[in-house]
Amino acid sequence: MVGMSPDEFMREYEAVANAHDLERMLMLIDDEAVYWFSDGTTHSGRQAIASALQHNFSAIAAETYRMTSLTWLLRTDSCAVCTYEFAWSGRIGGVPAAGSGRGTSVLTRRTDRWVVRHEHLSKGRA
Numbered sequence: 001m002v003g004m005s006p007d008e009f010m011r012e013y014e015a016v017a018n019a020h021d022l023e024r025m026l027m028l029i030d031d032e033a034v035y036w037f038s039d040g041t042t043h044s045g046r047q048a049i050a051s052a053l054q055h056n057f058s059a060i061a062a063e064t065y066r067m068t069s070l071t072w073l074l075r076t077d078s079c080a081v082c083t084y085e086f087a088w089s090g091r092i093g094g095v096p097a098a099g100s101g102r103g104t105s106v107l108t109r110r111t112d113r114w115v116v117r118h119e120h121l122s123k124g125r126a
Contacts, residue, residue, distance in 0.1 A: 006080035020057040063090035
């Protein structure tokens with residue numbers, strides 16, 4: 001994570017999400033982050049986000065998560081904002097399941113590393 005570019009950070013974030021490694025994922029999230037999920041829920045603070053992520057990790061087996069079409073709206077030494085499309089697939093209760101949508105991530109630099117300060121996921125085009 002040290003010395004990563006915002007692009008490299010987002011690839012690491014995607015890889016950690018695919019690994020369902022909650023401990024590593026939390027290292028990539030700011031203490032006071034706010035996440036808005038595509039189901040309309042809001043999760044404020046690392047502990048609330050941890051609970052939501054753990055729920056998703058437990059519910060979705062063999063998940064594949066992908067972020068594509070990253071577009072950087074802002075990139076400075078201390079802040080970066082990108083939009084992207086996301087898609088996931090896996091099994092919920094043994095049944096194939098999938099979803100997709102659009103996302104916005106706000107990154108901030110904390111000392112020598114990037115962290116997610118805000119993530120907003122929404123449903124994709126109808």
